[in-house]
Amino acid sequence: MSVNEASSTSIGARIPRRELKRLLSGQGRYIDDIELPRMLHACVVRSPHPHAKLVSVDIAAARCAPGVAAVFTAADINPRCEPFVGVALHRPGHRSAPQRLLVAERAVWQGQPVAVVVAESRAEAEDAAELVAIEWEPLPAVADQLQAIAPDAPIIHAELDDNVAFDFSLEKGEPAEAFADADIIIEEELRFERQMAVTLETRGLIADFNPGDGFLTVIHAHQSPFQMQEVFSRHLKIPEHKIRVTAPDVGGGFGMKLNVYSDEIATVIASMLLGRPVKFCVDRLESFVSDSQARDHRIKCRISLKKTGEITAMEMDDISAVGAYGMPLRFNVAEGMMAITLAGAPYRFENYQARTRSVYVNKNLIGMYRGVGMPLACVATELLTDLAAEKVGIDTVEFKRRNYWPKASLPCLTPGGQKLESVSFHECLEKLVRLMDYDALRKEQAQLRVRGTYRGIGIATFCEQTAYGPPYYGPSGASISTQDGCTLRLEPSGSVRCITSLTDQGQGTLTSVAQIVADSVGLSIEQVSVTGGDSAISPYGGGAWASRGTAIGGEAALRAGMMLKQNILALASAITQTPADALTIAGGEVINTRTGQAVISLADVGRIGYFRQDTLPADFDLQLSVSASFVANDKMYYMANGVQASYVEVDCETGFIKMLGQWAVDDCGRVINPLLVDEQVRGGIVQGIGAVLFEECIYSDDANLLNGTMADYLVPMASEMPDIVLDHVETPEASTRLGAKGIGEGGLIGAMGSVWVAVNDALKPLGAKIRHQPFTPERILDALVRKT
């Protein structure tokens, strides 16, 4: 049975999220809202230096401060945790020094944890933290990736003898020949500054180790409870079955709350040492120096064409500053690898060469953040092809029409190694062109240019790898599960309880799961409750990351729903003496499909199934709780795609950029709930616009963070953002029954591409170009003066 054959009423409907009434009445329960008996509060003392020798730590005064229960340093904490080595085994040559939780001898980034103060209240812990006296001997620090690979650069980890973490090249076809024979070559150098997720709720957890039974419970504002269960078990030597990690309401994740943080693990150890619950929630100032960061790339890229406009080759040379260590479990190669393997993906050409290097610097670690390297690929590709179209002398839309992989060529493998199966570039583009009234905008743009108003139009096509399968992470050696699972239980009253391995940080995934369960069993959505984010109660699963929740966890829910339906029907058949194949479930009742009449209610089925088994045949196999897990054993990912457009105006006097409009057409396969998908796309778009226009972790040359407050790190607010018009193309994923792909990152990926192209389009008549993100007013004015 496919979903289409089910009595489909929920899937595809614009159903509001069921958590929202609670969340919008101040009844959410986020990590810092939770209090446990005898709970203590931790505050972390951090290195003020990006690179310094730790001479001494004096905790005597802090230990005596009011309310203080304990002050822990490296000597207390580090021996209790196996060091982290964030190396991807499937990437030959990738390396990292082992990372210990607290600084013992040398700090290698500003913000690295040195000591943990535990007190009766957070305020007292903060007060005492100020009394921890540390003597430092500052060492030369390096912030920039190019400086870090210079011959005289300070070496961050002596055991690695230089600062290169990873150096990878790929070549397909004959790129050198193609560039030599090209009629047109466009070559650019792009720079993407470092940025952050800035979840509105900062990181936090409550660790509760019970010495009586050796059981560890962690309430964790995290995207993957199962991942953390495994991490705590492996590194703290606690048996996995004695660990329970639950996620409360989480105030945004965006990948940042997927990473493994040394201060969080140290909090768990503090709880183990004290035998009491310990809460640790970073404040905003700490989050700037301790949350994983993202981007920080320099990319040289070029494209070659025949004068007819046919692309012949592309090249990417990426180098990124990845911080001081490899990120545990998630490494520091993904952004670069995605940038070079997805570059050019929507366009047909045969010759490609690329290199990516990850370089250690004295900055905080690069970790997962929405889009990972995919937006970098999108920006490089769409900027180059837009410039190429202009050089060839054809409109950028027409250029795309001619150069996208034709539908007839699918499935295909791109030169970067991307498998394209059910992508829909042409359909998305045509829908977008109509949605934005492209020709009218071009006309308006031309008219305004004559009057000295500089507007730009940018169109960006993207591929989004979503819902990775085991071939992607399995060989890396990291214990990252790409499966998800679902348990369904018919309650005696005829409703259904669903326990999923997924987590929800606001995406609305749990509502989508309820829709899928309702449809697959034959219930209304009100008859289904969904619980997620608990490593002790659901089948094993990955949680929320890589735009996977609905695609993978939804498929598991669908399969569990079909199993439960079969079991209910078998029971109803035994009770009513009607053949099971003549029965179905609709609206909470078992229906005879031949007569159309209800034969028994689910409440009666439940009542008999749980309390009157004596009325059933002796050998009747009664299973009213079922579990299903799903993973696509052979799939790297489900490839989603889309096209976006930006319309911007550049004020040449002030350098300010105004977003006038944004349009997006995505294809995330079957849309389970368009209401949720739409705002997910819009949210991603706003983060993409923020990345291009505002967001930057500004570091001095010697690696001191210069803008560690929200007054200085700019994020998009409502007044700078445009209305965002959306449409969808639905090409179901063929390998699953549900047919959903992911949608979490496409908004950001496409928006970064379209804003880059649009701003540069606006600058074209002025002979200026901007290649350094974010496009601050200062950089725009510099670009206008420079006019390269």
Next chain:
Amino acid sequence: MTNFLGEEDVAIEATLNGKPLKRRVKARRHLADFLRQDMELTGTHLGCEHGICGACTVMIDGRTARGCLTLAAQISGKSVETIEGLSESGKLSQLQSEFIARNAAQCGFCSSGMLLTAYELVASGRNMSRAEIREFISGNMCRCTGYHAIVDAVEAVIAKNAKTSAGGKA
């Protein structure tokens, strides 16, 4: 034993969510911490504690204020309303319904502050354009939605109120 600045208690007398409040608070305790920790009103969230993000927005004497930039001691003689009080009294119900219908919230962490700011806007009775609505709520950061649905929801409430008051006059 170290003594920290602001450890001394201060007496306050105020109105909280319509009910009289008489307490002693630490002089250094800010209003958001007071609401969350002393009064267990955890619907007021803390996103930055330096006055930028707007998550801690509360109403003081009918106007929005940053809970993190106001000392609890400052509310003496004033009336404070939080997301809890305004939800229970039903004053937010129209905005809440429109927010829910449009999915104008994801993680919900900004929503308390966003709703209170929107409430101040709607209560002003002014008929605002989308650009003006965007400007009015631009002190409240939402990192999840694209703001679009929030603007839609506020616009819908303004339109409904305008209809009601026009109908009332007619």
